[in-house]
Amino acid sequence: MQVWKEYQDKNKDRFLNELLELLRIPSISAKAENKADMVQCAEVLKHRLLEAGVDKVEIYPTEGHPIIYAEKIIDSNKPTVLVYGHYDVQPAEPLELWKSGPFDPVIIDGKIFARGSCDDKGQVYMHVKALETLIKTNTLGNNIKFCIEGEEEVGSPSLGKFVATHKDVLKADVILISDTSMISLDTPSIDIGVRGLSYIEVTVTGPNRDLHSGVYGGAVANPITILAKMIASCHDENNHITIPGFYDDVVDATLEERKLMAEAPFNEKEYKDDLGIKELWGEKGYSTIERTGLRPTLELNGIWGGYQGEGAKTVLPGKATAKISTRLVPNQSSEKITAMLLEHFKKIAPPTVTVSAFEHHGGEPYMTPITSTAYLAAAKAIETTFGKKPIPVRGGGSIPICALFEKELGIKIVFMGFGLDSDNLHSPNEKFNLENYYKGIETIPYFHKYFTEMSV
Template identity: 80%
Template sequence: MQVWKDYQEKNKERFLNEMLDLLRIPSVSAKSEHKRDMLKCAEAVKESLLKAGADKAVVMPTEGHPVVYGEKIIDSSKPTVLVYGHYDVQPVEPLELWHSGPFDPVIKDGKVFARGSADDKGQFYMHVKAMETLVQTNTMATNIKFLIEGEEEVGSPNLGKFVAANKELLKADVILISDSSMLSMETPSLDTGVRGLSYIEVVVTASGRDLHSGTYGGAVANPITVLSKMIASVHDENNHITIPGFYDDVVVAGAEERALINKAPFNEKEYKDEIGIKELWGEKGFTTYERTGIRPTLELNGIWGGYTGEGAKTVLPAKAHAKISARLVPNQTSSKMTELLLNHFRSIAPSCVTVEAFEHHGGEPYMTPIDSKGYKAASKAVETTFGKAPIPVRGGGSIPICSILEKELGIKIIFMGFGLDNDNLHSPNEKYNIENYYKGIETIPYFHKFFAEGN
């Protein structure tokens, strides 16, 4: 719409400068020394919502860092969009690898370098500026609510409770999140889900102490050999996971979804060169995008035991350890899969060893259907401003809050991320391309328009 374009063009500089101001606040949620910065940042977010035209914006306490809530209600009979984002950021260490101060944003080559630029201050702030555009041009088609939390980077320990206690306040028709990336500006994409996680640790004990491998070797089981065999047994020759029941709850992706996923351009040579691998690997019958999106996996994160120091030591170790995790897809559930993994590793151990297996943390997978009104509105919005329909892509990572939000509020989440995979999230020199920031602000108003029209 021309009025949006005109308004945004006129206010371009300010839109950018306001985002930079937000990036200057070191809102590191993991560190207690930043507790005051967290409050300062929450207040700044509140103020920005009020300035952008919200009727109401408040900083609401939780047992941890506060949540910022804001709303602009135009008509209770119109659909309501709840925007979720987070104002906290990851710690910045190692500081020596940054080319400029993490909280002293620098613009270089069309990119803003600062902690939080892409994850997630720069991304949620697009929604604040999109709302301002709609308010100032008098073109709001939906009610808009904001839920901007301060504990996403530490696992959102208090968000579930907050949402459960404020269901009426947060009542909406759809949740819109910009906290992810797209394939590229030439190949726009929309994430349609995230994978879940189960994580366990296994300890195999063969003897009461380390033994001399000459005296006892050959007569006593080696726990490293035993654990290696146990681990090796969970994938077959097709890299299919052999644990009974592992795939029972997997929703098999339909031909249509698989065709869409595989429409994304994939350059095998570039992929291999970038990460330094000789060959692709994975479950037979699936492409790389499918393997990292629609299929569950079982990974060995670490394995240790025995002598690993300098030189040679002949020893029959007493214990061997492994950290094992599974990425989960709908409708697998983290607790059930964790139980399955624990029981499996306990049950396959031979009687010459004892096995302890215990759980670390987990999270539920999440998927959003591509035939929903919300997805269609997002797809149409992206198509309008990019000139190309976005490709639906399942994200391989895990965002545990998604299932919590859906469970408590009973509505679907739409992921409309404008970042890029090379934004250096959680790493030194995090950046966000200014072009992507403006493109997001341009695209979001269309989401509201199309979502309202679809309802």
Template identity: 45%
Template structure:
């Protein structure tokens, strides 16, 4: 491994130059005005794989943004690894809260600031850098298949059908997903569970048009009032979601898993500092880490209705709407949750208010097997670099591809990335710690070594 580690060290500045190029491309998937930049970013990645002399590199058109598939086939592979990533990023608003320009990557102290720096361009490029280091110095007896999409930040609407239609092309022993992080700069971790997602938009309609609140106020239902009443009923006084049947299929946490989660270093005071709140809140009977990773939740993401401009306008609005996301745990299916939500609205919404519910996006939850050679290889690689065993975590976020790979390709995923909890992912000032990223590149390189070694045992 010395040659590979030396390569990573001596070429680090070149890597940073490539990373800045990658981060400077505004590959925002949700805004149509950035479509050309999405293609430019995909083409940029394609060239990088071609420079690595991969066996096959192709851009694959979808109904939305293109997928990139790249394949390296050695003479006698010991394993086949499907490596997933995404090259798209979130919008940058509010830009006034950024201290640097989002698409002009800037290194300040130990971190690089840019949209996509942590989620997940740095992670993806560091993994590719480890592959480059191997190919430049040692025979790599692993069959690598990269699948990189440009629609992760908008719910991956086209990748599921691609998986279903290309099972043989994507067949592998396991998948590696770099869209992940570690617990702290000196505390390695592996995410083995992800919550699912059901994201809804609810619209309520009352009068046929906006009305004068003086002439009509107090005589008819105000849709905003009704929306607020409904939202207030979505939780009980113990922090539990109050939709009918919401918990029917939720499995209780085993004592073994509670013990595993309790080993994750955690400070409630630090959590308060990160979030900027004075008190924590959640479902009674569970710790904060259990709530965020292993219990379902419901959150209102936005409310729209009435007059919201400057000054005053005495209006009784015709409509009100809310965007509501629910994070799901194993055994909860998005379609069951939608049915539960509709039943709640039928029972609780006043008859003079009409409602419309739309499911915008969904993803099933996923929990990985901790007892595979692939997970053990990741554990060993992290321990070798950090000098301590990683902690195992369940994360509150959703990565739909992980569950789909498990369902469709019948393989587990190892979540191995090097983002940090305070990287401001999706927000102003997103950044990636470069010291941690360099260690991450070494871990990715050693992960290959561990895979080969464990497969040979």
């Protein structure tokens, strides 16, 4: 609608400056030292939601970080959309790889560089500005609620209890999430599913202290060596995961779905050049797009042990530790896979070491039907502003709360992500294109319009 575009064009500089303010707050949920920053970020969002025109905003304390709830109710008989997002961000390390300060946002070549610019402050803030657009132009035709948490990056430990005890407050007809990506502005897409997650930590212990590698080397098992062998054994020569039973519950994609996904443009050379690699790697028999969306994976997220300071220190370390995650696909259970992983690493350890392992967090895979009213409304909204029908794709990442929301609230989720896979999520130099940010603000009001019209 022209009135929306006029309002957004008039206020686009303010929309950007408000986002930059949010990005300057180091709301890192994983670090206790940033607890005050988490509270500050929640307060800033509360203020901006009130300015946008919501009826009320409440900041709910939890055992961890606060949850923000806001609502604009125009008519209880009208459809209600619940917008979910998160204001916490990943740690910024390694800091030396950033070209600018992770919490000192800069704009270079039309891109905002800052931690959280895409995941998820930039994307959740599009919804705040879309709401403002609808309210200030007197065109809001449905009810809108917000649930914005501060613990998504650490597994949402407080959200389950909050949702279970606030079902009436969160009651809605659909949940709208922008914590995903699209192929590009030239080829828009909608994620129809996200993978589940199982995240564990494994420690291998050998001698009761670090030893002199000359005196004891060759006589005592080195925990780093043993851990490396254990991890390497988790894939075979075809990069297939070797853990017994890992694939038992996997629901294979149909040939029709694989054919549909193959329609998405993919340039292997550009993909490799962007990542600075010579060759791709993955499970034999599947394309790159299928490996990152349709298939489960096991990845090593971090490993350490022994001396890591400057210079040399010839030690045989007493212990070594690794963080390991698996991405899961429909019908796999994070609880089952986690138990399987923990047992596997204990079982394959040789008698020369001892192994301890525990779970960090997990979540279930989620799929949204492409025949739902919400998906059709999202597709129509994107087609309206992009001029092209979006391609349905499966996302490679995980949003652990999806299955939780559906179980507790009994409603479906639709994804409308405007980021790009190349936006360096969880990496140094995270970015978000200004064009994508503004396109999201332009498109989201159409979702509300079409969802309301289609729900009648």
